Amino acid sequence: MAHQNEGGLQLLLGEEELAKRRGDIAQMRMQAGPAGYDCEIVGRDEAQKMLPDVRIGRDVVGGSFCPHDGHVNPLLLLRAMHTAIRALGGRYHTERRVETIRHDGHAFVAETPHGPISAPKIVLGAGHGAPRLGPMVGLKVPIRPQRGQVLITERLRPLFRIPVSTIRQTNEGTMQLGNSAEEVGFDDGTTIEVTRSIARRAVRTFPILRSVRLIRTWGCIRVLTPDMAAIYDESQSHPGAYVATSHSGVTLAAINARHAARWIATGEMQPGFERFSARRFDVQAAA
């Protein structure tokens, strides 16, 4: 899966970005309290030392380094999960859009155009389909769509020894650029303004990218909660019905596969996991 977990770097262009990043880190530290928040501002020279195989641009004033950062190839991760599900005896049914969910007294029954599927427990991992299905089993799923645009380049020799945020190189050698955020509903198109600004930032950060060919751009819809943190919840009215959602399933894959799966299967909950219930938004609304 090309998983690498030896820390990651975010590069900052100009003093303003540096000051903002400092502020963000301070706020995260405050929120984390005694648990701490391992992320340090590094100077330009130090950042360059961490990336000895590529020259950073004039406008890079420094960056932030987090030792816990890492990355994984999302396509390989997806395949690995499909292979593992099959190996563990799971069955993957394609083209089975769930129309309704009900409980027949013994089990949940998901109705699909190709017949029902029933199970004692049901987990909504349906992305933007979850708000439609949730209320059928007493779950509120307050999520909204947010568009991100990404640029993919041709393959290059390995440039980075550690992943760089928003300018990432996959194990195949392609560069994946950008982390735009737009509130445009479910329009997953791309726009020249955004792709241009992503290209500009990439070239300013690493001048070598100027002559690199762009192969593809795409827009994709994130699944975002009001506070951008994940929702893991069990229905109060329909015990055995769960929801697990948030951007991104790749970033949170390890949590989903370990902690969330164990909690759903056994009821055993990691301390603090209850804070991810969607009920936190009811409290905010009341206050």
Next chain:
Amino acid sequence: MSADCDVAVIGAGPAGMAAAEEASAHGLRVVLLDEQPEPGGQIYRNISTNTHSGAPINDILGPDYRKGATLARRFVMACEDGRIDYRRDATVWQVDRDLTVHLSQAGGVADIHARRLIVATGAMERPVPVPGWTLPGVMAAGAAQIMLKAAQAVPDGPVAVAGAGPLLLLIARQLVDAGATVAAVLETTRASDYLAALPKLPAALRAHGYLRKGVAMRRRLRKARVPFYSGVRRLSVAGSDRAEAVRFEHRGAAREIAAATVLLHQGVVPNVQITRQLGCEHVWDEAQRCWRPALDDWCNTSLEGVAVAGDGGGIAGAEAAALAGRIAGLEAAHRLGRLSVDDRALKAAPLRRELAGHRAIRPLLDALFRPPREILDPPDAATVVCRCEEVTAGAIRDAVALGATGPNQMKAYLRCGMGPCQGRLCGLTVSEIIAAARGKPVAETGYYRIRPPIKPVTLGELAGIDA
């Protein structure tokens, strides 16, 4: 946004040249964008230089090629008169739904906003994924023809020409005349295809000119003593690091013929990259075994303001393309207030009559030169399908077994179609393989979602930072 022109035409083949000329004749401001240094498209590539030089290449390429000269001359005149703003060496890499065209030219980028768009990007060769097709020395037959037109160059011999389609014999004949050593012509067309095509013959007789040409080409090849094999099966190219021989079955016997160059051809299909990228509606053409944009009688796509003229809207050949270009030009003039409904109909009527004649032959050709199953859905698991990412037919079938339902899911499983060619070389095959493996029609299986850029552009160009 204010418009830079009334009509932007993409492509200077017969359809594009005719569309631009017709639209400009009605007083519209026309910009024509083309990748090549000279007008003509692929079919009339290098037409002005070649016909002007009077070199023997003109005789080799034949009268059908020379027909392009008149069209090109009229187009060039309209450009010289300042009626058409012709931009050569311009690569269009993105078109927005508001009809802004993004292009690169001479290392820089520009955008042009048009009130109407006529896409005339023509056809491309159908991929022919047989074992060994990725070896050096294996080429699309059309690419060899382009070399002939553009550089008067013939490929290294001995040359084997293999496949099906009206172009196959033409190219073989042109290569023989140009002095290439043609070791063999291998036709995948079978006796059963001829039988299947028979019922279409009466309609095709209206276009008897085409049929006569086919007979004449065969005669010329026989005279040159080029070995000719019909109904070949299990075609493959052998060689360790380049093509050395072509292998096939003929009348139940395995055969091998030495060849340094193997030219493969299974007909042409519409180049739909721009209309796909724009999100126009497309339909599956069962007879031609390809996708084409859904068009109305006036060449309009499902997206307001966007028309397609020529082979990009369905394969009908160069002369039909020029006629469709005129119809699209008339439609542009009508929609932009330069031509009444009645005048549009009046001017289009003779064009439509002529067009019907050219289209009459198509059902026969489609039935006769239908690509064999083993080309559409390669049976050998090791055959490479996506060349950019080196994905094999077997890997695609395995991914279907794992749950991939369509070409776009296949990207996530295998990176299939995610390379620099943007799926142009594998898209049709991938859809066919998935459809066959799932027992579903191709029409339901769908096609890659094409995202910009449709042609590679550098980050520096996109960023607007000079190289």
